[in-house]
Amino acid sequence: MTRYIIRRILWGVVLLILVSALTFILFRILPTADPARLRAGRNASPAVVAALRRDLGLDKPLITQFWIYMKNLFLHFDLGYSYYSTASVKSLIFDRLPATVSLTVGAAVVWLVVGLPVGIISALRRRSKLDRASMGTALVLVSAPEYWLGLICLYLFAADIGQLRVFPGSGSYVGITSDPVKWLTSLILPWFVLAASFAAVYARLIRGSLIETMSEDYIRTARAKGLRERRVVLHHGVPAAINPILTIVALDVGTLLGGAILVETVFNVPGIGRLSYDAITHADFPIIQGTVLLVALFIVVANILADIAYAYLDPRVRYS
Amino acid sequence: MSAEPLLRVEDLHVEFPTEDGVVHAVDGLSYDVRRGRTLGIVGESGSGKTVSSLTTMGLTRRMGARISGRILFEGRDLLTLSEEEMRKLRGNDIAMVFQDPLSSLHPLYRVGAQIVEALRAHRDVPKAHAHARAIELLGLVGIPDPGRRVNDYPHEFSGGERQRAMIAMALVNEPKLLIADEPTTALDVTVQAQILALLERLQRELAMAIVIVTHDLGVVAEMAEYIAVMYAGRIVETAPAERLFSAPEHPYTWGLLKSIPTLEGPRVQELEPIPGSPPSLIHRPSGCHFHPRCPYAQPEHARIDPRSEPVPGEPAHRVACLLEPATRRRLWAQLRAGWTPAEALIAVGSPEGQA
Numbered sequence: 001m002t003r004y005i006i007r008r009i010l011w012g013v014v015l016l017i018l019v020s021a022l023t024f025i026l027f028r029i030l031p032t033a034d035p036a037r038l039r040a041g042r043n044a045s046p047a048v049v050a051a052l053r054r055d056l057g058l059d060k061p062l063i064t065q066f067w068i069y070m071k072n073l074f075l076h077f078d079l080g081y082s083y084y085s086t087a088s089v090k091s092l093i094f095d096r097l098p099a100t101v102s103l104t105v106g107a108a109v110v111w112l113v114v115g116l117p118v119g120i121i122s123a124l125r126r127r128s129k130l131d132r133a134s135m136g137t138a139l140v141l142v143s144a145p146e147y148w149l150g151l152i153c154l155y156l157f158a159a160d161i162g163q164l165r166v167f168p169g170s171g172s173y174v175g176i177t178s179d180p181v182k183w184l185t186s187l188i189l190p191w192f193v194l195a196a197s198f199a200a201v202y203a204r205l206i207r208g209s210l211i212e213t214m215s216e217d218y219i220r221t222a223r224a225k226g227l228r229e230r231r232v233v234l235h236h237g238v239p240a241a242i243n244p245i246l247t248i249v250a251l252d253v254g255t256l257l258g259g260a261i262l263v264e265t266v267f268n269v270p271g272i273g274r275l276s277y278d279a280i281t282h283a284d285f286p287i288i289q290g291t292v293l294l295v296a297l298f299i300v301v302a303n304i305l306a307d308i309a310y311a312y313l314d315p316r317v318r319y320s
Numbered sequence: 321m322s323a324e325p326l327l328r329v330e331d332l333h334v335e336f337p338t339e340d341g342v343v344h345a346v347d348g349l350s351y352d353v354r355r356g357r358t359l360g361i362v363g364e365s366g367s368g369k370t371v372s373s374l375t376t377m378g379l380t381r382r383m384g385a386r387i388s389g390r391i392l393f394e395g396r397d398l399l400t401l402s403e404e405e406m407r408k409l410r411g412n413d414i415a416m417v418f419q420d421p422l423s424s425l426h427p428l429y430r431v432g433a434q435i436v437e438a439l440r441a442h443r444d445v446p447k448a449h450a451h452a453r454a455i456e457l458l459g460l461v462g463i464p465d466p467g468r469r470v471n472d473y474p475h476e477f478s479g480g481e482r483q484r485a486m487i488a489m490a491l492v493n494e495p496k497l498l499i500a501d502e503p504t505t506a507l508d509v510t511v512q513a514q515i516l517a518l519l520e521r522l523q524r525e526l527a528m529a530i531v532i533v534t535h536d537l538g539v540v541a542e543m544a545e546y547i548a549v550m551y552a553g554r555i556v557e558t559a560p561a562e563r564l565f566s567a568p569e570h571p572y573t574w575g576l577l578k579s580i581p582t583l584e585g586p587r588v589q590e591l592e593p594i595p596g597s598p599p600s601l602i603h604r605p606s607g608c609h610f611h612p613r614c615p616y617a618q619p620e621h622a623r624i625d626p627r628s629e630p631v632p633g634e635p636a637h638r639v640a641c642l643l644e645p646a647t648r649r650r651l652w653a654q655l656r657a658g659w660t661p662a663e664a665l666i667a668v669g670s671p672e673g674q675a
Binding site: 216217218220221222223224225226227228231236239240243313314315316 | 377379407408409410411412415416418420423424425426427428430437438441442473475486489
């Protein structure tokens, strides 16, 4: 088991090196605005642009830039400095991380707490009106774009522009340490908007998985033992049905920790997603590289955690 | 001997409405099981034998089955019991062992915990006590080192051990009736014999009745006192085991007997498979359901529905066949001598006098 985990971590590192190399190359060969020119502002003289280019290290050959980047990254864990604000990418990411973590973890709680029970009840009452209603709603929520749903929610409930002014609107996020109550209320709308499509997907996933599980022989055995149906479902059906969903939870949370660009943008939450979005509009390569690497890191870690969790949840799973 | 059987099934019908039509899984089934005795129910897959056992357990209700008839267990009609009353009976007075022991045990829980759960579903015993009982039962069913193995997961058990564990789980509440549905089908031949021997020993020690459901006459040959042969949801022949093997009356039973290899018979004798396949339970053949596969069927057998009647002089032996008893006896004599159905038919002559 330990050896397996070490091997997985080493492969994860290899993957991260590949990802950083790939993003470096991609963003430099893709046609994009010249960062130096963007930074110099309008009507800058060619001399200023050239000076900036030298300052940013963009005058060096690509291969040298790549070597410097990789060396700084893997020897000094240094992601470089923003072309635009000259702040260190690492500190920018750390500044933005709490908002994204708050958003993601809260949304994950919402979508699991809403999606799983709905899916379980739908599975047990298959083809009932309740099942059809929840699966219909799920379809709508999956199809609704996040930014559209976000704008609708702001229009309906935001304290500044809403019809029913119940929740703080866009741009009201504050850190949990500075004002926990405001942190909570400001995140309620973003949590639900971000969780909506995930809750729908998870409701459908657990529904399908539980329907399959409930036709297993061991469920028949559980009933033949004379267990109450409640126990058959909750103790025998659900644990077996939830296991396959674990990897998907890990992947989704991992991906979202790298920034929920649309929701963060609509609600103006200062998270990693906003950081990436702004960086892309400014061709701020170091930040783009940093955030992409962050997503990859979270996904790799989430996957390893999911695999470890499997070994604990399913006695048949043994790694060697 | 008490006159009242432990289990009496009377004219049981179980139907499943489906999109393709109504599946007549069990069609007028009647049988008795006496206390401490063994009944073997034999039939091909799709003959309704599993559905009838699941119905006795009250497990077909939630599958949307339409059920009629009576299932009297100690005089109480199980079909009139509420779901909660039925639950209290399941795994307690009536227990069941299933075909595939790996898929029948929950993969995520320890074997011991699953036995403990079966006990505590019906008896309010402390966990430590239940755990000790689980170890005791695993020992009883022949699992070596039960004190250690009780903490194993099902995948750490061999196929035979899993079925032993299933049996232990079924026996934990000392049921009066054990229904074993194809208990050996998924197992190796050597393990099959061990499991059957185990069931026989446990029956003697615990004085419980057993209904053993199987497609394999060989399995019930040694164990069962009575055998019922099912075809297309009905019992076509029922008799004391010895009599069923020595003087079978139904062409389907003959087919089953001729299709099992014997060590005693001449080696040159070829096995005779029953031609055709089991009928659809939605669109059943008219008349005698077996007539499309019966080598001795007469045109009118496609119209007349045979009734189960006692064999002359043998009240315990009942058969539902349209052939004349004398014809049946002559045909079986030919078949037993090693002739094929076609040869037997020629030797006996056209049964109903058709030239």
